[in-house]
Amino acid sequence: MTLRFGTDGVRGVANLDLTPELVVALGRAAARVLRGDHFVIGRDTRISGPLIEAALAAGLASEGATVHTLGVVPTPVVAWTGAREGMAGAMISASHNKYPDNGIKLFTAEGRKLRDDIEDNLEAELDRLVHASNDASGAPTGDAVGTISASPEHVLGYADSVIESIEGRDLSGLTVVIDCANGSASTVAPHVLRRLGASVIVIHADPDGTNINEGCGSTHPDDLQQAVLDHHADAGLAFDGDADRVLAVDGNGALVDGDQIIAICALDLHERGQLRNDTVVVTVMTNLGFRRAMTEHGVRVEETAVGDRFVLDALEAGNHSIGGEQSGHVIFSDLATTGDGLLTGVQLLDVVARTKRPLHGLAAVMARFPQVMRNVRIGAGSSVTELDVRLAGDLSAARDTLGDDGRVLVRRSGTEPLVRVMVEAATTEQAEAVADRLAAAVSAAAS
Numbered sequence: 001m002t003l004r005f006g007t008d009g010v011r012g013v014a015n016l017d018l019t020p021e022l023v024v025a026l027g028r029a030a031a032r033v034l035r036g037d038h039f040v041i042g043r044d045t046r047i048s049g050p051l052i053e054a055a056l057a058a059g060l061a062s063e064g065a066t067v068h069t070l071g072v073v074p075t076p077v078v079a080w081t082g083a084r085e086g087m088a089g090a091m092i093s094a095s096h097n098k099y100p101d102n103g104i105k106l107f108t109a110e111g112r113k114l115r116d117d118i119e120d121n122l123e124a125e126l127d128r129l130v131h132a133s134n135d136a137s138g139a140p141t142g143d144a145v146g147t148i149s150a151s152p153e154h155v156l157g158y159a160d161s162v163i164e165s166i167e168g169r170d171l172s173g174l175t176v177v178i179d180c181a182n183g184s185a186s187t188v189a190p191h192v193l194r195r196l197g198a199s200v201i202v203i204h205a206d207p208d209g210t211n212i213n214e215g216c217g218s219t220h221p222d223d224l225q226q227a228v229l230d231h232h233a234d235a236g237l238a239f240d241g242d243a244d245r246v247l248a249v250d251g252n253g254a255l256v257d258g259d260q261i262i263a264i265c266a267l268d269l270h271e272r273g274q275l276r277n278d279t280v281v282v283t284v285m286t287n288l289g290f291r292r293a294m295t296e297h298g299v300r301v302e303e304t305a306v307g308d309r310f311v312l313d314a315l316e317a318g319n320h321s322i323g324g325e326q327s328g329h330v331i332f333s334d335l336a337t338t339g340d341g342l343l344t345g346v347q348l349l350d351v352v353a354r355t356k357r358p359l360h361g362l363a364a365v366m367a368r369f370p371q372v373m374r375n376v377r378i379g380a381g382s383s384v385t386e387l388d389v390r391l392a393g394d395l396s397a398a399r400d401t402l403g404d405d406g407r408v409l410v411r412r413s414g415t416e417p418l419v420r421v422m423v424e425a426a427t428t429e430q431a432e433a434v435a436d437r438l439a440a441a442v443s444a445a446a447s
Contacts, residue, residue, distance in 0.1 A: 005119040011103030014048030020055040027059020029125040036088040038066045042073040043092035044184045044242045047209030048102045052092045061146030068151035074184040074243030076340035081154040083111030093242035096219050099210045111337035113309040166350045172197030175233040179224040180205040181217025183241035218247045225253040235359045237345040245328035246341035250360035258328040259290040260363045268351045281314045281323030293366035308339045370428040374421040374439035378446040390445035
């Protein structure tokens with residue numbers, strides 16, 4: 001048994017799929033493939049985090065690397081620290097998954113997620129280590145063995161960088177509720193927003209190792225929506241477990257998703273002449289309403305596959321300013337090398353404070369088309385190409401039904417044995433009907 005990289009690192013049930021033995025081997029493979037003398041490691045609040053951290057650090061140190069552990073931090077702190085200090089890094093988190101799961105996201109010394117070819121090399125080296133005999137010849141010994149030490153001070157530098165991102169402005173006068181998902185944002189997010197002058201109400205910031213994402217955070221924003229109404233707040237921010245993404249809530253308690261956040265921030269940059277190439281980068285999951293809103297304002301939309309690393313690749317290749325995903329992964333390419341929930345929240349609130357417009361008014365720039373998702377479980381060995389051939393007629397019929405007022409997307413999950421069916425239409429009822437038909441077609445085609 002070994003580990004395989006999905007769309008966002010490796011992930012599995014801690015101590016079952018993600019065993020200490022495998023993680024030690026992954027640490028050794030990372031040291032060999034990424035070839036850094038220094039590595040930085042962060043983790044979220046899961047009970048298995050220290051276990052996985054210890055195993056990963058041991059694997060890296062066994063190859064002679066110096067390991068700096070940050071403790072509990074948002075994922076972007078790892079990327080920021082690595083890029084600033086020239087160190088490859090790892091974040092131990094399963095993002096929005098429930099607490100029994102854990103995962104490892106690896107970063108280059110530039111603070112970037114790994115390219116496919118580097119992941120392929122890592123998988124090959126990991127396989128070799130897992131299946132090789134216990135031959136320790138050539139392993140570092142004596143003072144060549146790597147060291148492991150705590151370096152929590154880097155989170156303060158990261159916090160300063162987020163505060164400085166709004167160029168001396170502040171958020172005074174705003175009342176903001178934040179839902180920290182009992183995760184990585186629980187300490188640093190309140191700290192940053194209060195330093196910026198906002199009046200901050202904090203919920204779900206008492207992690208106990210097992211309550212991360214449990215009925216809270218960006219995947220369960222109901223408590224946040226109610227809290228915004230109860231406190232008559234201007235806005236709310238909901239982070240996921242590792243705080244690399246964020247969703248917002250306006251003063252009326254309505255959810256503001258990643259598409260709307262990107263639309264607000266992109267058009268703000270556009271109006272100020274700071275949207276390079278008048279282009280925004282999004283994924284195939286982005287709502288049709290977003291595309292229409294950007295067209296109306298003279299902004300070109302560039303589309304990528306699902307995954308913030310694909311968005312970042314397109315941002316860099318085209319020298320663009322902003323991109324992201326509907327889920328709330330947003331990348332400001334001049335400010336960060338990865339999706340950053342806290343940075344995004346600060347940028348969004350800065351637009352509210354600077355323009356003196358309520359969030360619900362800003363979010364109205366795009367009208368969301370009803371979007372329906374269906375997840376169809378398939379066999380791990382099902383051929384994507386064969387499924388595409390079998391579904392061609394059903395997809396064509398669905399697109400004919402929707403015309404210009406809808407959209408269909410069928411894709412295989414990068415992390416689970418699922419096919420995801422997404423349908424947008426003029427009405428929820430039509431979207432649900434088309435999605436149900438396509439989901440049944442996928443199930444039949446995969447059987």
